[in-house]
Amino acid sequence: xxxxxxxxxxxxLALAACTKKAPENDNTINYGLRTNLKALDPEQGSETSxxxxxxxxxxxxxxxxxxxxxxxxxxxLAEAMPTVSKDGRTYTIKIKKGIRFQDSEVFPDGKGRExxxxxxxxxxxxxxxxxxKGEGWWIFDGKIExxxxxxxxxxxxxxxxxxxxxxxxxxxxLQAPDDYTIVIKLAKPFYQLNNVLAMPFASVVPKEAVDKYxxxxxxxxxxxxxxxxxxxxxxNKVTLVRNPNWHGGTYPNEGAPGDQEAGLLADAGKPLPxxxxxxxxxxxxxxxxxxxxxxxxxxxxxxxxDNFDNTITDGKLKPEMVxxxxxxxxxxxxxxxxxxxxxADPLLGKNLELRRALSxxxxxxxxRKKFYNDRATIAMSPLSPxxxxxxxxxxxxxxxxxVEKAKEHLKKAGYPEGKGLPAIEYNISGSSTDRQMxxxxxxxxxxxxxxxxxxxxxxxxxxERLNQKKAQMFGIAWVADYPDxxxxxxxxxxxxxxxxxxxxxxxxxxxxxxxxxxxxxxxxPARIALFHKMRDQFVKDVPWIPTVHRLNDIIxxxxxxxxxxxxxxxxxxxxxxxxxxxxxxxxxxx
Amino acid sequence: xxxxxxxxxxxxxxxxxxxxxxxLAMVCFTIIALYLLMSLLCATGVIFTDYNVTDNAQAYxxxxxxxxxxxxxxxxxxxARAAHGTITSLIVGFFGAALAVAIGTILGALAGYxxxxxxxxxxxxxxxVDTIPYILxxxxxxxVMGPGLNTLCLAIGLTSWIRFCRVIRxxxxxxxxxxxxxxxxxxxxxxxxxxxxxxxxxxxxxVLINFSLGFVTAIKSEVxxxxxxxxxxxxxxxxxxxxxxxxxELFREVWWGLAAATLFMFFLVLAFTLFNxxxxxxxxxxxxxx
Numbered sequence: 001x002x003x004x005x006x007x008x009x010x011x012x013l014a015l016a017a018c019t020k021k022a023p024e025n026d027n028t029i030n031y032g033l034r035t036n037l038k039a040l041d042p043e044q045g046s047e048t049s050x051x052x053x054x055x056x057x058x059x060x061x062x063x064x065x066x067x068x069x070x071x072x073x074x075x076x077l078a079e080a081m082p083t084v085s086k087d088g089r090t091y092t093i094k095i096k097k098g099i100r101f102q103d104s105e106v107f108p109d110g111k112g113r114e115x116x117x118x119x120x121x122x123x124x125x126x127x128x129x130x131x132x133k134g135e136g137w138w139i140f141d142g143k144i145e146x147x148x149x150x151x152x153x154x155x156x157x158x159x160x161x162x163x164x165x166x167x168x169x170x171x172x173x174l175q176a177p178d179d180y181t182i183v184i185k186l187a188k189p190f191y192q193l194n195n196v197l198a199m200p201f202a203s204v205v206p207k208e209a210v211d212k213y214x215x216x217x218x219x220x221x222x223x224x225x226x227x228x229x230x231x232x233x234x235x236n237k238v239t240l241v242r243n244p245n246w247h248g249g250t251y252p253n254e255g256a257p258g259d260q261e262a263g264l265l266a267d268a269g270k271p272l273p274x275x276x277x278x279x280x281x282x283x284x285x286x287x288x289x290x291x292x293x294x295x296x297x298x299x300x301x302x303x304x305x306d307n308f309d310n311t312i313t314d315g316k317l318k319p320e321m322v323x324x325x326x327x328x329x330x331x332x333x334x335x336x337x338x339x340x341x342x343x344a345d346p347l348l349g350k351n352l353e354l355r356r357a358l359s360x361x362x363x364x365x366x367x368r369k370k371f372y373n374d375r376a377t378i379a380m381s382p383l384s385p386x387x388x389x390x391x392x393x394x395x396x397x398x399x400x401x402x403v404e405k406a407k408e409h410l411k412k413a414g415y416p417e418g419k420g421l422p423a424i425e426y427n428i429s430g431s432s433t434d435r436q437m438x439x440x441x442x443x444x445x446x447x448x449x450x451x452x453x454x455x456x457x458x459x460x461x462x463x464e465r466l467n468q469k470k471a472q473m474f475g476i477a478w479v480a481d482y483p484d485x486x487x488x489x490x491x492x493x494x495x496x497x498x499x500x501x502x503x504x505x506x507x508x509x510x511x512x513x514x515x516x517x518x519x520x521x522x523x524x525p526a527r528i529a530l531f532h533k534m535r536d537q538f539v540k541d542v543p544w545i546p547t548v549h550r551l552n553d554i555i556x557x558x559x560x561x562x563x564x565x566x567x568x569x570x571x572x573x574x575x576x577x578x579x580x581x582x583x584x585x586x587x588x589x590x
Numbered sequence: 591x592x593x594x595x596x597x598x599x600x601x602x603x604x605x606x607x608x609x610x611x612x613x614l615a616m617v618c619f620t621i622i623a624l625y626l627l628m629s630l631l632c633a634t635g636v637i638f639t640d641y642n643v644t645d646n647a648q649a650y651x652x653x654x655x656x657x658x659x660x661x662x663x664x665x666x667x668x669x670a671r672a673a674h675g676t677i678t679s680l681i682v683g684f685f686g687a688a689l690a691v692a693i694g695t696i697l698g699a700l701a702g703y704x705x706x707x708x709x710x711x712x713x714x715x716x717x718x719v720d721t722i723p724y725i726l727x728x729x730x731x732x733x734v735m736g737p738g739l740n741t742l743c744l745a746i747g748l749t750s751w752i753r754f755c756r757v758i759r760x761x762x763x764x765x766x767x768x769x770x771x772x773x774x775x776x777x778x779x780x781x782x783x784x785x786x787x788x789x790x791x792x793x794x795x796x797v798l799i800n801f802s803l804g805f806v807t808a809i810k811s812e813v814x815x816x817x818x819x820x821x822x823x824x825x826x827x828x829x830x831x832x833x834x835x836x837x838x839e840l841f842r843e844v845w846w847g848l849a850a851a852t853l854f855m856f857f858l859v860l861a862f863t864l865f866n867x868x869x870x871x872x873x874x875x876x877x878x879x880x
Binding site for chain 1: 613644647649663664736737819824825831834835837838839841842
């Protein structure tokens with residue numbers, strides 16, 4: 001009884017802030033974002049929450065087939081997959097005719113203008129423009145002929161006219177011979193180009209909107225996608241509505257084995273998108289997100305660590321949830337969660353023995369149980385499971401949990417028992433669960449005498465600290481952008497240092513050489529051998545403590561059809577159908 | 591009926607007498623004293639020394655003979671955490687309130703004593719600050735200065751002085767025209783002497799009441815801010831942090847963390863509030879001879 005009163009008190013408190021009235025039109029998909037949003041600009045789209053929204057508004061040349069596994073690319077704004085020259089250096093891409101930007105005040109008559117090949121080149125230049133400090137520069141850096149010279153000229157700065165002229169100067173590797181043809185010339189072979197062009201970074205944006213809004217473009221996104229931006233109440237929610245002028249698309253006719261039985265092909269051939277409205281609620285705290293899911297205000301979401309035991313037994317959903325029509329979708333994340341050391345930091349970056357000591361002092365097994373309910377694989381390196389090149393048997397010697405050994409290495413580092421070592425700052429983003437994980441790290445290191453101060457900030461501030469290389473030590477995850485270990489390993493390539501994906505600012509000549517070599521050869525055993533060498537170099541230098549690769553358990557409501565989440569397929573909302581009759585019926589039970 | 595005021599005791603002696611005759615006040619005072627004693631013993635490492643000892647195998651143990659209030663997520667003793675949380679609360683309460691009272695008293699004294707432009711300026715300052723919701727202001731402060739005990743005391747102190755400033759200002763306005771002040775002026779006392787030696791002691795009972803009120807506000811603010819993740823640094827025992835953990839844990843039916851933090855806070859805040867009332871009754875001359 002006693003405890004129930006507390007539960008009621010706490011739930012009413014938690015809900016007070018986020019109670020939502022059911023919208024009149026129920027053909028809406030509601031999703032709860034785990035972090036606060038920073039920007040809705042593809043150029044700043046390196047974070048998971050923003051990428052949940054951006055691909056609905058903006059589109060790329062290619063997309064991943066919604067159902068097929070392993071994932072397959074298919075044309076989206078492109079007419080077909082590119083034709084590649086014999087030397088593999090020149091890609092010719094035809095784009096679809098008649099694609100229009102969404103209607104917006106930025107166009108002369110308010111009507112969306114047709115998308116031309118030049119628009120893509122403009123959008124990609126924007127990513128490569130050093131003035132924008134975009135997070136996606138790494139996708140083109142060193143890969144496209146002439147782009148680095150162009151970038152260097154802009155970086156020099158000068159008078160506004162000069163800079164503008166430098167921006168408008170052509171790049172030899174990015175050409176548009178006519179309105180519907182793009183020719184990309186590579187500086188060196190780059191086998192992942194098609195994958196990269198399917199990333200939200202490479203979305204097409206209208207120059208008119210960027211010119212009009214300037215930096216405010218991130219609050220006024222205009223693209224070509226199936227959904228138009230309607231509103232964003234900062235810290236609360238983003239609303240998107242169906243774009244009536246969308247160029248169209250149909251639900252796939254074929255899928256992976258088992259999809260037919262799972263009912264994922266019931267809507268085959270039907271026009272997309274199904275839902276009229278998408279609402280993304282910013283709910284960084286796990287409990288209100290869960291409670292909203294339980295009362296049907298959100299349509300799907302993960303299971304917070306503290307609710308796991310009450311939700312799943314033996315890998316199955318509990319009967320009381322099944323009776324409410326809820327379903328479970330489990331998939332492995334293509335990712336690595338890690339504790340990063342800032343290698344640009346004068347203390348941690350220069351002291352290998354100290355990093356080894358900290359790595360040895362971290363008890364990964366207990367963390368896996370405590371924070372992930374054992375629904376995760378212990379990570380030994382940045383290589384992600386379920387992508388070629390992952391070796392489940394590999395053991396990282398510094399991942400052994402051994403306090404005595406850790407103390408020895410701490411002594412070698414020059415700080416016996418932690419004496420003389422200043423407190424290390426561990427940066428986390430601000431939710432209660434993150435704080436608990438932070439406290440866990442603090443306790444682990446305290447055992448060998450290393451003091452840790454936890455710096456907790458909101459997600460946008462946290463990312464800002466990483467981008468400015470200010471975070472001494474931090475907890476974060478990297479989710480693959482495309483199914484390639486090269487994408488995982490570029491988080492350690494020196495040229496993608498912050499604000500790029502190399503948050504730890506790791507800088508190793510040996511690693512860089514191997515990475516550059518791996519970019520030159522096609523996927524295959526030789527490339528995987530290089531990945532393994534890079535992994536070994538990583539293990540030698542300990543720039544991170546890799547912690548886990550998570551398994552995602554997603555609960556979704558009975559009225560949600562066609563849900564098949566995958567980390568790489570980011571534009572899945574257009575395929576999801578809300579069964580409104582069933583929603584009315586099931587919601588009464590919640 | 592002979593009034594106690596007629597016997598010619600000082601205000602303070604009179605107040606102490608009144609307080610001692612009030613059983614509720616004495617109970618509250620004892621509770622506060624016990625809290626103080628407990629936090630002193632905690633701080634000096636005499637009792638509850640295991641507040642930071644983690645044992646992950648013992649996580650979420652319900653209350654038992656060994657752990658009276660059970661254990662938390664990391665297997666730490668909840669009772670010990672809550673007891674140590676008292677230290678955090680009392681530190682923040684004391685320094686937060688002391689800072690607020692110091693600022694409020696000085697500004698209020700200057701405004702009330704000098705009047706004119708100085709008064710206009712100070713009134714403008716506090717009305718401006720007062721238009722910003724208090725909790726938002728505290729949140730803004732902790733955002734700028736980063737979390738931590740010092741920040742918390744500063745943030746609370748710098749945002750909650752307005753009420754004190756108002757009270758002291760009006761009291762000074764009343765006093766500056768009184769005969770004893772005029773007498774002091776006639777004897778050649780300067781402004782500072784008149785403010786701090788002559789008038790301030792006569793308003794001191796208000797300072798004390800305000801301090802004690804501020805104490806309760808500061809304790810509550812600490813809990814709210816720590817709950818929101820903007821209070822003391824993670825890892826420091828704090829009631830707010832325990833309640834923040836509890837909001838996740840309740841679904842595991844782990845209620846003891848919330849219960850411990852809430853009960854510890856409840857008794858301290860209740861005792862303080864009731865004691866405040868008694869203190870005001872005892873010290874406010876207007877309420878004498880009731």
